[in-house]
Amino acid sequence: MSLNGKKILIGISGSIAAYKIPVLVRLLVKEGAEVRVVMTDAAKDFVSELTLSTLSKAPVLSKLFDEGAWSNHVMLGRWADLFLLAPLSCNTLSKMAAGACDNLLLATYLSATCPVAVAPAMDEDMWHHPATRANLERLRAYGVQVLPVGHGELASGLIGEGRMAEPEALVAWAARFLEKRGELAGKKALVTAGPTYEALDPVRFIGNHSSGKMGYALAGELARRGAEVHLVSGPVSLPAEPGVHLVKAPTARMMYEACMELADYDIAVMAAAVADYTPVDVSAQKIKKGDGELTLTLRKTDDILAALGARKKNGQLLVGFALETENEAEHARQKLARKGADLLVLNSLNDAGAGFAVDTNKVTLFYRDGHSRDLPLRPKTEVARDIVDAITELF
Known part of the structure; x- marks a missing residue:
């Protein structure tokens, strides 16, 4: 499986798991993918734009009304072979399920014509809350790929479900997913x-x-x-x-x-x-x-x-x-x-x-x-x- 030549758009929301995304970007680039990053303001509290732009070799976008960003939110969703939102916070999940559009990441999601996948990350009690389950099911009904969370130590200090999938697992999943795209073309x-x-x-x-x-x-x-x-x-x-x-x-x-x-x-x-x-x-x-x-x-x-x-x-x-x-x-x-x-x-x-x-x-x-x-x-x-x-x- 290879990601050589594939275009991957990463969307980062405000979760402590955002500290893992530089590793994800590095692994994707190593596999030959072309990577772009869009992030929310809250995500900047956990990971540096400079780090991400250096690893992806491309500017990181975060402001909806910055010069060039308004049109980019449409173009990025058409450019990408896959839009992967990782980590997906509980807050951004609820906004996606409701169709909200108050930042660049959400505007890009709503206008994306490529496949969309999400890697949730949140505390166990939030993960199991009925509202979270309902929001995830709504995304699935929209055709969004919801990747499984892991079990282990959480930011709260608890042990349970809610960990974002590890970068290596996300890269392997993306390769498998994109490999299957088009295998039934013409049928x-x-x-x-x-x-x-x-x-x-x-x-x-x-x-x-x-x-x-x-x-x-x-x-x-x-x-x-x-x-x-x-x-x-x-x-x-x-x-x-x-x-x-x-x-x-x-x-x-x-x-x-x-x-x-x-x-x-x-x-x-x-x-x-x-x-x-x-x-x-x-x-x-x-x-x-x-x-x-x-x-x-x-x-x-x-x-x-x-x-x-x-x-x-x-x-x-x-x-x-x-x-x-x-x-x-x-x-x-x-x-x-x-x-x-x-x-x-x-x-x-x-x-x-x-x-x-x-x-x-x-x-x-x-x-x-x-x-x-x-x-x-x-x-x-x-x-x-x-x-x-x-x-x-x-x-």
Whole structure:
């Protein structure tokens, strides 16, 4: 892995971990990267502009209204192959999540067209606070790569989570990340996500608890690796990442029709929780509550995964999802064979932290040759990277 010729923009916020950034800049330059630095005023309390400019061989920018800086905040985000904010303080994190723009670093972030990654650094209690978790999840939804923190001695003297990743680890991550960029260029990907809502009347529907987070994370990861991504989404309120073509399909029938129109894919990932049954009759008026029982007649919906499997051509890769509550592995293998998929991703509701309406997932990958691979519990954005790694290997 090499960073030779890569353009790395470093953003430094006010954290004690900023003292490590001269080492990071030196290592990046040693690996052949061209480095630029932008920093907040608070960061200057921890690291010298002179040190950073000497090591990067370029001026350090910090003032939004200094001569040249106003246009540079746009140009830097277009110049860079990667914008790495390290360290990311709790304060700057909250501003990024809210879309604030009161300094040069934030203005550069909001105008950046390159990939953005953050390396948080804060005390353990701040790291575990619900507001911090919510802000990080919002950044992930925007497509920002959130790098894991380390465990060890903190500035407060406590021992725990919250340490910024070490410079050597950041350099290795950047090399791996940029190496994967573009590896799926020229490929067309179809992804489904979210639930479907099957109407009973103008007010009520049959649905499920799917949040769509897994499918949206997969669509974003495929797009970051260069694929042309078409995301067919059920009724969720998540934002699609830049570059992802979003198609709204709230019902099983609409999702089926959208997928059939996009059946010329190279990669299809069926992550949506599509209803298996839909009402035969839909009332034009709200159904009134009566004295007796209400009986619904349901019919099967069209099976999108099976339909794509039946018409799959050479060179197409089809990935299915299964959510099981019993005999998980057996049912997953049967579904993989029955639906004509190349890879099946199994969720089990018996695994804590996996399934619907949570930000983490724990899955098992089942392959057509009979072998399987367990992935650990981790954020859905990281699970998406693992799944796309598996897809790339199969290609």
